[in-house]
Amino acid sequence: MAGFLVANRGPVFIGGLTLKTWYVEDAGGGCRAFGEVVVLVCEETGEVYSARIPVTWNNKMGWEELVCQRMIELMDQAGATTEDKYLVCSGNIFHTYHKWLTEHGYNWETHKMDGLAHDAAEGEFHRMVLEAGFPEDIGLEERDYRTYYNKIENWVASDPVRKQLYWKDREVRKKPAVPRYVLKNTMARERTCRHCHKKIPPFSPAVELKFRQDGRKIRDFFHPACSPVKPLKSQLHQLEVNWQGSKLTGLIIPCPAETSCTLCGQPVEPGQATFYAYDKDKLICGHPGCFRET
Ligand SMILES: [Zn+2]
Ligand SMILES: [Zn+2]
Structure with a gap:
Protein backbone atom coordinates (compact mmCIF):
# COMPACT_ATOMS: atom_id res chain seq x y z
CA MET A 1 0.00 0.00 0.00
CA ALA A 2 2.86 2.36 0.83
CA GLY A 3 3.78 2.28 -2.85
CA PHE A 4 0.75 4.44 -3.55
CA LEU A 5 1.93 7.39 -1.51
CA VAL A 6 2.03 10.20 -4.05
CA ALA A 7 4.99 12.55 -3.67
CA ASN A 8 3.46 15.71 -5.12
CA ARG A 9 0.40 15.70 -2.86
CA GLY A 10 1.95 16.77 0.41
CA PRO A 11 -0.20 17.97 3.30
CA VAL A 12 -1.21 21.64 3.25
CA PHE A 13 -0.37 23.64 6.37
CA ILE A 14 -2.62 26.59 7.18
CA GLY A 15 -2.33 28.39 10.49
CA GLY A 16 -0.74 25.36 12.14
CA LEU A 17 -3.57 23.07 10.99
CA THR A 18 -2.83 20.18 8.68
CA LEU A 19 -5.53 19.97 6.05
CA LYS A 20 -6.02 16.50 4.69
CA THR A 21 -7.64 15.17 1.57
CA TRP A 22 -9.82 12.16 2.29
CA TYR A 23 -10.93 9.66 -0.35
CA VAL A 24 -14.17 7.75 0.16
CA GLU A 25 -14.68 4.53 -1.77
CA ASP A 26 -16.69 1.30 -1.58
CA ALA A 27 -16.12 -2.25 -2.79
CA GLY A 28 -18.16 -5.40 -3.17
CA GLY A 29 -21.38 -3.75 -4.37
CA GLY A 30 -21.37 -5.82 -7.56
CA CYS A 31 -21.05 -9.13 -5.76
CA ARG A 32 -24.26 -10.95 -4.80
CA ALA A 33 -22.53 -12.37 -1.74
CA PHE A 34 -21.15 -10.49 1.28
CA GLY A 35 -21.91 -6.94 2.36
CA GLU A 36 -20.10 -3.93 0.95
CA VAL A 37 -16.96 -2.39 2.38
CA VAL A 38 -16.53 1.38 2.71
CA VAL A 39 -13.21 3.13 3.28
CA LEU A 40 -11.96 6.55 4.28
CA VAL A 41 -8.39 7.02 3.06
CA CYS A 42 -5.74 9.73 3.24
CA GLU A 43 -3.02 9.20 0.63
CA GLU A 44 -0.64 11.74 2.17
CA THR A 45 -0.44 9.92 5.49
CA GLY A 46 -1.37 6.43 4.29
CA GLU A 47 -4.25 6.28 6.81
CA VAL A 48 -6.98 3.76 5.97
CA TYR A 49 -10.23 3.48 7.94
CA SER A 50 -12.73 0.86 6.84
CA ALA A 51 -16.15 -0.45 7.81
CA ARG A 52 -18.20 -3.42 6.70
CA LYS A 85 -11.30 18.06 1.71
CA TYR A 86 -13.33 15.01 0.67
CA LEU A 87 -13.27 13.22 -2.68
CA VAL A 88 -16.15 10.77 -2.72
CA CYS A 89 -17.18 7.98 -5.08
CA SER A 90 -20.36 9.01 -6.91
CA GLY A 91 -22.15 5.65 -6.45
CA ASN A 92 -25.75 5.32 -5.15
CA ILE A 93 -24.40 3.79 -1.98
CA PHE A 94 -23.15 7.27 -0.96
CA HIS A 95 -26.19 9.40 -1.92
CA THR A 96 -27.34 10.02 1.64
CA TYR A 97 -23.74 10.64 2.68
CA HIS A 98 -23.34 13.21 -0.14
CA LYS A 99 -26.42 15.04 1.19
CA TRP A 100 -25.11 14.86 4.74
CA LEU A 101 -21.75 16.35 3.70
CA THR A 102 -23.51 19.23 1.94
CA GLU A 103 -25.91 19.88 4.84
CA HIS A 104 -23.01 19.98 7.29
CA GLY A 105 -20.87 22.36 5.26
CA TYR A 106 -18.11 19.95 4.21
CA ASN A 107 -15.81 20.74 1.28
CA TRP A 108 -16.41 17.74 -0.98
CA GLU A 109 -16.87 16.60 -4.56
CA THR A 110 -17.39 13.35 -6.42
CA HIS A 111 -14.31 11.65 -7.75
CA LYS A 112 -13.40 8.77 -10.01
CA MET A 113 -11.38 6.62 -7.65
CA ASP A 114 -8.11 4.86 -8.24
CA GLY A 115 -4.88 4.53 -6.27
CA LEU A 116 -4.81 3.82 -2.57
CA ALA A 117 -8.54 4.28 -1.85
CA HIS A 118 -9.56 1.86 -4.57
CA ASP A 119 -6.96 -0.73 -3.53
CA ALA A 120 -7.77 -0.36 0.16
CA ALA A 121 -11.49 -0.95 -0.47
CA GLU A 122 -10.86 -3.99 -2.69
CA GLY A 123 -8.26 -5.32 -0.25
CA GLU A 124 -10.63 -5.02 2.69
CA PHE A 125 -13.43 -6.74 0.77
CA HIS A 126 -11.09 -9.59 -0.16
CA ARG A 127 -9.89 -9.87 3.46
CA MET A 128 -13.53 -10.26 4.61
CA VAL A 129 -14.12 -13.01 2.04
CA LEU A 130 -10.95 -14.84 3.13
CA GLU A 131 -12.00 -14.62 6.79
CA ALA A 132 -15.14 -16.55 5.84
CA GLY A 133 -12.92 -19.36 4.55
CA PHE A 134 -12.78 -18.61 0.81
CA PRO A 135 -9.74 -20.32 -0.83
CA GLU A 136 -6.68 -18.10 -0.57
CA ASP A 137 -5.34 -18.89 -4.02
CA ILE A 138 -8.33 -17.26 -5.77
CA GLY A 139 -8.29 -13.50 -6.14
CA LEU A 140 -9.04 -10.62 -8.48
CA GLU A 141 -7.02 -10.88 -11.70
CA GLU A 142 -6.56 -8.06 -14.20
CA ARG A 143 -9.51 -6.15 -12.74
CA ASP A 144 -11.92 -8.83 -13.99
CA TYR A 145 -14.51 -8.31 -11.26
CA ARG A 146 -17.24 -10.42 -12.87
CA THR A 147 -15.12 -13.59 -12.83
CA TYR A 148 -13.87 -12.90 -9.30
CA TYR A 149 -17.37 -12.21 -7.97
CA ASN A 150 -18.78 -15.27 -9.79
CA LYS A 151 -16.28 -17.48 -7.99
CA ILE A 152 -17.23 -15.96 -4.63
CA GLU A 153 -20.96 -16.29 -5.38
CA ASN A 154 -20.57 -19.95 -6.45
CA TRP A 155 -18.53 -20.73 -3.34
CA VAL A 156 -21.20 -19.18 -1.08
CA ALA A 157 -24.17 -20.67 -2.96
CA SER A 158 -22.68 -24.19 -2.87
CA ASP A 159 -23.27 -24.49 0.89
CA PRO A 160 -26.63 -23.79 2.59
CA VAL A 161 -24.99 -22.55 5.80
CA ARG A 162 -22.68 -20.18 3.92
CA LYS A 163 -25.58 -19.01 1.81
CA GLN A 164 -27.54 -18.12 4.92
CA LEU A 165 -24.60 -16.23 6.42
CA TYR A 166 -23.12 -14.48 3.40
CA TRP A 167 -25.75 -14.04 0.68
CA LYS A 168 -26.50 -10.37 0.18
CA ASP A 169 -30.04 -9.26 1.09
CA ARG A 170 -31.12 -7.24 -1.95
CA GLU A 171 -34.56 -6.34 -0.53
CA VAL A 172 -33.22 -4.52 2.50
CA ARG A 173 -30.94 -2.53 0.15
CA LYS A 174 -33.85 -1.45 -2.07
CA LYS A 175 -35.92 -0.03 0.77
CA PRO A 176 -35.81 3.74 0.53
CA ALA A 177 -34.17 5.49 3.46
CA VAL A 178 -37.55 6.47 4.90
CA PRO A 179 -36.83 5.97 8.58
CA ARG A 180 -35.62 9.22 9.93
CA TYR A 181 -34.20 9.64 13.38
CA VAL A 182 -34.49 13.27 14.38
CA LEU A 183 -33.40 14.81 17.65
CA LYS A 184 -36.26 17.04 18.80
CA ASN A 185 -38.44 17.32 21.89
CA THR A 186 -41.71 15.96 23.29
CA MET A 187 -43.46 19.39 23.29
CA ALA A 188 -46.40 19.44 25.70
CA ARG A 189 -46.94 15.66 25.58
CA GLU A 190 -45.53 12.84 27.62
CA ARG A 191 -44.14 10.00 25.46
CA THR A 192 -42.99 6.46 26.15
CA CYS A 193 -39.49 5.40 25.15
CA ARG A 194 -39.60 2.60 22.60
CA HIS A 195 -36.40 1.14 24.03
CA CYS A 196 -36.67 1.25 27.84
CA HIS A 197 -40.48 1.74 28.03
CA LYS A 198 -40.06 4.49 30.61
CA LYS A 199 -41.76 7.86 30.31
CA ILE A 200 -40.20 10.81 28.56
CA PRO A 201 -41.70 13.90 30.24
CA PRO A 202 -43.24 16.78 28.25
CA PHE A 203 -40.80 19.51 27.18
CA SER A 204 -37.81 17.13 27.18
CA PRO A 205 -35.27 16.18 24.50
CA ALA A 206 -36.29 13.04 22.58
CA VAL A 207 -35.31 11.24 19.40
CA GLU A 208 -38.24 10.77 17.05
CA LEU A 209 -38.27 7.94 14.50
CA LYS A 210 -40.77 8.08 11.64
CA PHE A 211 -41.38 5.18 9.32
CA ARG A 212 -44.09 3.37 7.37
CA GLN A 213 -45.36 -0.09 8.20
CA ASP A 214 -48.08 -1.77 6.12
CA GLY A 215 -48.96 1.62 4.70
CA ARG A 216 -49.42 3.24 8.12
CA LYS A 217 -47.26 6.08 9.35
CA ILE A 218 -45.64 5.22 12.66
CA ARG A 219 -43.85 7.50 15.08
CA ASP A 220 -41.63 6.21 17.87
CA PHE A 221 -39.81 8.12 20.56
CA PHE A 222 -36.59 7.35 22.41
CA HIS A 223 -34.65 8.97 25.21
CA PRO A 224 -31.60 10.42 23.42
CA ALA A 225 -29.42 7.87 25.27
CA CYS A 226 -31.77 5.00 24.25
CA SER A 227 -31.82 5.78 20.51
CA PRO A 228 -30.39 2.89 18.44
CA VAL A 229 -28.65 5.36 16.13
CA LYS A 230 -27.23 8.84 16.50
CA PRO A 231 -29.73 11.09 14.70
CA LEU A 232 -28.42 12.78 11.56
CA LYS A 233 -30.74 15.70 12.07
CA SER A 234 -31.37 17.93 15.03
CA GLN A 235 -34.33 20.24 15.58
CA LEU A 236 -33.52 20.68 19.23
CA HIS A 237 -32.79 24.18 20.47
CA GLN A 238 -31.35 24.25 23.95
CA LEU A 239 -30.39 27.10 26.24
CA GLU A 240 -28.25 26.93 29.36
CA VAL A 241 -29.08 29.49 32.05
CA ASN A 242 -27.89 30.33 35.55
CA TRP A 243 -30.48 29.13 38.03
CA GLN A 244 -30.26 29.39 41.81
CA GLY A 245 -26.51 29.17 41.92
CA SER A 246 -26.06 26.45 39.29
CA LYS A 247 -26.59 25.81 35.58
CA LEU A 248 -29.88 24.65 34.13
CA THR A 249 -30.35 23.46 30.56
CA GLY A 250 -33.76 23.84 28.95
CA LEU A 251 -35.44 24.03 25.56
CA ILE A 252 -36.49 26.93 23.41
CA ILE A 253 -39.75 26.06 21.61
CA PRO A 254 -42.80 27.91 20.34
CA CYS A 255 -45.20 28.21 23.28
CA PRO A 256 -48.01 25.62 22.73
CA ALA A 257 -50.67 27.33 24.92
CA GLU A 258 -50.82 30.64 26.76
CA THR A 259 -48.99 30.56 30.07
CA SER A 260 -47.09 33.00 32.22
CA CYS A 261 -43.39 33.58 32.77
CA THR A 262 -42.01 32.04 35.98
CA LEU A 263 -39.69 35.02 36.35
CA CYS A 264 -41.59 38.18 35.40
CA GLY A 265 -45.15 36.86 35.73
CA GLN A 266 -46.14 38.40 32.39
CA PRO A 267 -48.10 36.28 29.87
CA VAL A 268 -46.34 34.21 27.21
CA GLU A 269 -48.40 34.06 24.01
CA PRO A 270 -48.93 30.84 22.00
CA GLY A 271 -46.34 30.57 19.22
CA GLN A 272 -43.86 32.83 21.01
CA ALA A 273 -40.33 31.40 21.50
CA THR A 274 -40.37 30.14 25.10
CA PHE A 275 -37.86 28.63 27.50
CA TYR A 276 -38.88 25.38 29.24
CA ALA A 277 -36.77 23.53 31.81
CA TYR A 278 -37.06 21.27 34.83
CA ASP A 279 -35.84 22.55 38.17
CA LYS A 280 -35.60 19.13 39.86
CA ASP A 281 -39.11 17.87 38.97
CA LYS A 282 -40.78 21.24 38.66
CA LEU A 283 -41.40 22.62 35.18
CA ILE A 284 -40.49 26.27 34.82
CA CYS A 285 -40.98 28.36 31.71
CA GLY A 286 -40.99 31.87 30.39
CA HIS A 287 -39.40 34.50 28.21
CA PRO A 288 -35.92 33.44 27.00
CA GLY A 289 -34.82 37.05 27.65
CA CYS A 290 -35.87 36.87 31.31
CA PHE A 291 -33.96 33.59 31.80
CA ARG A 292 -30.83 34.81 30.00
CA GLU A 293 -30.57 37.62 32.53
CA THR A 294 -30.65 35.37 35.63
ZN1 LIG B 1 -35.41 5.13 27.18
ZN1 LIG C 1 -40.63 37.00 31.51
Whole structure:
Protein backbone atom coordinates (compact mmCIF):
# COMPACT_ATOMS: atom_id res chain seq x y z
CA MET A 1 0.00 0.00 0.00
CA ALA A 2 2.86 2.36 0.83
CA GLY A 3 3.78 2.28 -2.85
CA PHE A 4 0.75 4.44 -3.55
CA LEU A 5 1.93 7.39 -1.51
CA VAL A 6 2.03 10.20 -4.05
CA ALA A 7 4.99 12.55 -3.67
CA ASN A 8 3.46 15.71 -5.12
CA ARG A 9 0.40 15.70 -2.86
CA GLY A 10 1.95 16.77 0.41
CA PRO A 11 -0.20 17.97 3.30
CA VAL A 12 -1.21 21.64 3.25
CA PHE A 13 -0.37 23.64 6.37
CA ILE A 14 -2.62 26.59 7.18
CA GLY A 15 -2.33 28.39 10.49
CA GLY A 16 -0.74 25.36 12.14
CA LEU A 17 -3.57 23.07 10.99
CA THR A 18 -2.83 20.18 8.68
CA LEU A 19 -5.53 19.97 6.05
CA LYS A 20 -6.02 16.50 4.69
CA THR A 21 -7.64 15.17 1.57
CA TRP A 22 -9.82 12.16 2.29
CA TYR A 23 -10.93 9.66 -0.35
CA VAL A 24 -14.17 7.75 0.16
CA GLU A 25 -14.68 4.53 -1.77
CA ASP A 26 -16.69 1.30 -1.58
CA ALA A 27 -16.12 -2.25 -2.79
CA GLY A 28 -18.16 -5.40 -3.17
CA GLY A 29 -21.38 -3.75 -4.37
CA GLY A 30 -21.37 -5.82 -7.56
CA CYS A 31 -21.05 -9.13 -5.76
CA ARG A 32 -24.26 -10.95 -4.80
CA ALA A 33 -22.53 -12.37 -1.74
CA PHE A 34 -21.15 -10.49 1.28
CA GLY A 35 -21.91 -6.94 2.36
CA GLU A 36 -20.10 -3.93 0.95
CA VAL A 37 -16.96 -2.39 2.38
CA VAL A 38 -16.53 1.38 2.71
CA VAL A 39 -13.21 3.13 3.28
CA LEU A 40 -11.96 6.55 4.28
CA VAL A 41 -8.39 7.02 3.06
CA CYS A 42 -5.74 9.73 3.24
CA GLU A 43 -3.02 9.20 0.63
CA GLU A 44 -0.64 11.74 2.17
CA THR A 45 -0.44 9.92 5.49
CA GLY A 46 -1.37 6.43 4.29
CA GLU A 47 -4.25 6.28 6.81
CA VAL A 48 -6.98 3.76 5.97
CA TYR A 49 -10.23 3.48 7.94
CA SER A 50 -12.73 0.86 6.84
CA ALA A 51 -16.15 -0.45 7.81
CA ARG A 52 -18.20 -3.42 6.70
CA ILE A 53 -21.88 -3.22 5.82
CA PRO A 54 -23.69 -6.38 7.00
CA VAL A 55 -25.40 -8.71 4.50
CA THR A 56 -28.73 -7.83 6.13
CA TRP A 57 -30.15 -5.88 9.08
CA ASN A 58 -33.55 -5.26 10.61
CA ASN A 59 -33.50 -1.93 12.41
CA LYS A 60 -35.69 -0.22 9.76
CA MET A 61 -32.79 1.75 8.41
CA GLY A 62 -32.30 2.36 4.71
CA TRP A 63 -29.12 1.12 3.07
CA GLU A 64 -27.81 4.57 2.16
CA GLU A 65 -28.55 5.83 5.65
CA LEU A 66 -26.70 2.92 7.25
CA VAL A 67 -23.71 3.62 4.99
CA CYS A 68 -23.87 7.32 5.95
CA GLN A 69 -23.80 6.38 9.65
CA ARG A 70 -20.75 4.17 9.09
CA MET A 71 -18.97 6.99 7.24
CA ILE A 72 -19.68 9.42 10.08
CA GLU A 73 -18.22 6.89 12.53
CA LEU A 74 -15.11 6.48 10.36
CA MET A 75 -14.70 10.26 10.20
CA ASP A 76 -14.92 10.38 14.01
CA GLN A 77 -12.24 7.68 14.32
CA ALA A 78 -10.02 9.48 11.81
CA GLY A 79 -10.50 12.89 13.42
CA ALA A 80 -11.57 14.20 10.00
CA THR A 81 -12.96 17.74 10.10
CA THR A 82 -14.91 20.27 8.03
CA GLU A 83 -11.56 21.91 7.27
CA ASP A 84 -10.46 18.84 5.32
CA LYS A 85 -11.30 18.06 1.71
CA TYR A 86 -13.33 15.01 0.67
CA LEU A 87 -13.27 13.22 -2.68
CA VAL A 88 -16.15 10.77 -2.72
CA CYS A 89 -17.18 7.98 -5.08
CA SER A 90 -20.36 9.01 -6.91
CA GLY A 91 -22.15 5.65 -6.45
CA ASN A 92 -25.75 5.32 -5.15
CA ILE A 93 -24.40 3.79 -1.98
CA PHE A 94 -23.15 7.27 -0.96
CA HIS A 95 -26.19 9.40 -1.92
CA THR A 96 -27.34 10.02 1.64
CA TYR A 97 -23.74 10.64 2.68
CA HIS A 98 -23.34 13.21 -0.14
CA LYS A 99 -26.42 15.04 1.19
CA TRP A 100 -25.11 14.86 4.74
CA LEU A 101 -21.75 16.35 3.70
CA THR A 102 -23.51 19.23 1.94
CA GLU A 103 -25.91 19.88 4.84
CA HIS A 104 -23.01 19.98 7.29
CA GLY A 105 -20.87 22.36 5.26
CA TYR A 106 -18.11 19.95 4.21
CA ASN A 107 -15.81 20.74 1.28
CA TRP A 108 -16.41 17.74 -0.98
CA GLU A 109 -16.87 16.60 -4.56
CA THR A 110 -17.39 13.35 -6.42
CA HIS A 111 -14.31 11.65 -7.75
CA LYS A 112 -13.40 8.77 -10.01
CA MET A 113 -11.38 6.62 -7.65
CA ASP A 114 -8.11 4.86 -8.24
CA GLY A 115 -4.88 4.53 -6.27
CA LEU A 116 -4.81 3.82 -2.57
CA ALA A 117 -8.54 4.28 -1.85
CA HIS A 118 -9.56 1.86 -4.57
CA ASP A 119 -6.96 -0.73 -3.53
CA ALA A 120 -7.77 -0.36 0.16
CA ALA A 121 -11.49 -0.95 -0.47
CA GLU A 122 -10.86 -3.99 -2.69
CA GLY A 123 -8.26 -5.32 -0.25
CA GLU A 124 -10.63 -5.02 2.69
CA PHE A 125 -13.43 -6.74 0.77
CA HIS A 126 -11.09 -9.59 -0.16
CA ARG A 127 -9.89 -9.87 3.46
CA MET A 128 -13.53 -10.26 4.61
CA VAL A 129 -14.12 -13.01 2.04
CA LEU A 130 -10.95 -14.84 3.13
CA GLU A 131 -12.00 -14.62 6.79
CA ALA A 132 -15.14 -16.55 5.84
CA GLY A 133 -12.92 -19.36 4.55
CA PHE A 134 -12.78 -18.61 0.81
CA PRO A 135 -9.74 -20.32 -0.83
CA GLU A 136 -6.68 -18.10 -0.57
CA ASP A 137 -5.34 -18.89 -4.02
CA ILE A 138 -8.33 -17.26 -5.77
CA GLY A 139 -8.29 -13.50 -6.14
CA LEU A 140 -9.04 -10.62 -8.48
CA GLU A 141 -7.02 -10.88 -11.70
CA GLU A 142 -6.56 -8.06 -14.20
CA ARG A 143 -9.51 -6.15 -12.74
CA ASP A 144 -11.92 -8.83 -13.99
CA TYR A 145 -14.51 -8.31 -11.26
CA ARG A 146 -17.24 -10.42 -12.87
CA THR A 147 -15.12 -13.59 -12.83
CA TYR A 148 -13.87 -12.90 -9.30
CA TYR A 149 -17.37 -12.21 -7.97
CA ASN A 150 -18.78 -15.27 -9.79
CA LYS A 151 -16.28 -17.48 -7.99
CA ILE A 152 -17.23 -15.96 -4.63
CA GLU A 153 -20.96 -16.29 -5.38
CA ASN A 154 -20.57 -19.95 -6.45
CA TRP A 155 -18.53 -20.73 -3.34
CA VAL A 156 -21.20 -19.18 -1.08
CA ALA A 157 -24.17 -20.67 -2.96
CA SER A 158 -22.68 -24.19 -2.87
CA ASP A 159 -23.27 -24.49 0.89
CA PRO A 160 -26.63 -23.79 2.59
CA VAL A 161 -24.99 -22.55 5.80
CA ARG A 162 -22.68 -20.18 3.92
CA LYS A 163 -25.58 -19.01 1.81
CA GLN A 164 -27.54 -18.12 4.92
CA LEU A 165 -24.60 -16.23 6.42
CA TYR A 166 -23.12 -14.48 3.40
CA TRP A 167 -25.75 -14.04 0.68
CA LYS A 168 -26.50 -10.37 0.18
CA ASP A 169 -30.04 -9.26 1.09
CA ARG A 170 -31.12 -7.24 -1.95
CA GLU A 171 -34.56 -6.34 -0.53
CA VAL A 172 -33.22 -4.52 2.50
CA ARG A 173 -30.94 -2.53 0.15
CA LYS A 174 -33.85 -1.45 -2.07
CA LYS A 175 -35.92 -0.03 0.77
CA PRO A 176 -35.81 3.74 0.53
CA ALA A 177 -34.17 5.49 3.46
CA VAL A 178 -37.55 6.47 4.90
CA PRO A 179 -36.83 5.97 8.58
CA ARG A 180 -35.62 9.22 9.93
CA TYR A 181 -34.20 9.64 13.38
CA VAL A 182 -34.49 13.27 14.38
CA LEU A 183 -33.40 14.81 17.65
CA LYS A 184 -36.26 17.04 18.80
CA ASN A 185 -38.44 17.32 21.89
CA THR A 186 -41.71 15.96 23.29
CA MET A 187 -43.46 19.39 23.29
CA ALA A 188 -46.40 19.44 25.70
CA ARG A 189 -46.94 15.66 25.58
CA GLU A 190 -45.53 12.84 27.62
CA ARG A 191 -44.14 10.00 25.46
CA THR A 192 -42.99 6.46 26.15
CA CYS A 193 -39.49 5.40 25.15
CA ARG A 194 -39.60 2.60 22.60
CA HIS A 195 -36.40 1.14 24.03
CA CYS A 196 -36.67 1.25 27.84
CA HIS A 197 -40.48 1.74 28.03
CA LYS A 198 -40.06 4.49 30.61
CA LYS A 199 -41.76 7.86 30.31
CA ILE A 200 -40.20 10.81 28.56
CA PRO A 201 -41.70 13.90 30.24
CA PRO A 202 -43.24 16.78 28.25
CA PHE A 203 -40.80 19.51 27.18
CA SER A 204 -37.81 17.13 27.18
CA PRO A 205 -35.27 16.18 24.50
CA ALA A 206 -36.29 13.04 22.58
CA VAL A 207 -35.31 11.24 19.40
CA GLU A 208 -38.24 10.77 17.05
CA LEU A 209 -38.27 7.94 14.50
CA LYS A 210 -40.77 8.08 11.64
CA PHE A 211 -41.38 5.18 9.32
CA ARG A 212 -44.09 3.37 7.37
CA GLN A 213 -45.36 -0.09 8.20
CA ASP A 214 -48.08 -1.77 6.12
CA GLY A 215 -48.96 1.62 4.70
CA ARG A 216 -49.42 3.24 8.12
CA LYS A 217 -47.26 6.08 9.35
CA ILE A 218 -45.64 5.22 12.66
CA ARG A 219 -43.85 7.50 15.08
CA ASP A 220 -41.63 6.21 17.87
CA PHE A 221 -39.81 8.12 20.56
CA PHE A 222 -36.59 7.35 22.41
CA HIS A 223 -34.65 8.97 25.21
CA PRO A 224 -31.60 10.42 23.42
CA ALA A 225 -29.42 7.87 25.27
CA CYS A 226 -31.77 5.00 24.25
CA SER A 227 -31.82 5.78 20.51
CA PRO A 228 -30.39 2.89 18.44
CA VAL A 229 -28.65 5.36 16.13
CA LYS A 230 -27.23 8.84 16.50
CA PRO A 231 -29.73 11.09 14.70
CA LEU A 232 -28.42 12.78 11.56
CA LYS A 233 -30.74 15.70 12.07
CA SER A 234 -31.37 17.93 15.03
CA GLN A 235 -34.33 20.24 15.58
CA LEU A 236 -33.52 20.68 19.23
CA HIS A 237 -32.79 24.18 20.47
CA GLN A 238 -31.35 24.25 23.95
CA LEU A 239 -30.39 27.10 26.24
CA GLU A 240 -28.25 26.93 29.36
CA VAL A 241 -29.08 29.49 32.05
CA ASN A 242 -27.89 30.33 35.55
CA TRP A 243 -30.48 29.13 38.03
CA GLN A 244 -30.26 29.39 41.81
CA GLY A 245 -26.51 29.17 41.92
CA SER A 246 -26.06 26.45 39.29
CA LYS A 247 -26.59 25.81 35.58
CA LEU A 248 -29.88 24.65 34.13
CA THR A 249 -30.35 23.46 30.56
CA GLY A 250 -33.76 23.84 28.95
CA LEU A 251 -35.44 24.03 25.56
CA ILE A 252 -36.49 26.93 23.41
CA ILE A 253 -39.75 26.06 21.61
CA PRO A 254 -42.80 27.91 20.34
CA CYS A 255 -45.20 28.21 23.28
CA PRO A 256 -48.01 25.62 22.73
CA ALA A 257 -50.67 27.33 24.92
CA GLU A 258 -50.82 30.64 26.76
CA THR A 259 -48.99 30.56 30.07
CA SER A 260 -47.09 33.00 32.22
CA CYS A 261 -43.39 33.58 32.77
CA THR A 262 -42.01 32.04 35.98
CA LEU A 263 -39.69 35.02 36.35
CA CYS A 264 -41.59 38.18 35.40
CA GLY A 265 -45.15 36.86 35.73
CA GLN A 266 -46.14 38.40 32.39
CA PRO A 267 -48.10 36.28 29.87
CA VAL A 268 -46.34 34.21 27.21
CA GLU A 269 -48.40 34.06 24.01
CA PRO A 270 -48.93 30.84 22.00
CA GLY A 271 -46.34 30.57 19.22
CA GLN A 272 -43.86 32.83 21.01
CA ALA A 273 -40.33 31.40 21.50
CA THR A 274 -40.37 30.14 25.10
CA PHE A 275 -37.86 28.63 27.50
CA TYR A 276 -38.88 25.38 29.24
CA ALA A 277 -36.77 23.53 31.81
CA TYR A 278 -37.06 21.27 34.83
CA ASP A 279 -35.84 22.55 38.17
CA LYS A 280 -35.60 19.13 39.86
CA ASP A 281 -39.11 17.87 38.97
CA LYS A 282 -40.78 21.24 38.66
CA LEU A 283 -41.40 22.62 35.18
CA ILE A 284 -40.49 26.27 34.82
CA CYS A 285 -40.98 28.36 31.71
CA GLY A 286 -40.99 31.87 30.39
CA HIS A 287 -39.40 34.50 28.21
CA PRO A 288 -35.92 33.44 27.00
CA GLY A 289 -34.82 37.05 27.65
CA CYS A 290 -35.87 36.87 31.31
CA PHE A 291 -33.96 33.59 31.80
CA ARG A 292 -30.83 34.81 30.00
CA GLU A 293 -30.57 37.62 32.53
CA THR A 294 -30.65 35.37 35.63
ZN1 LIG B 1 -35.41 5.13 27.18
ZN1 LIG C 1 -40.63 37.00 31.51
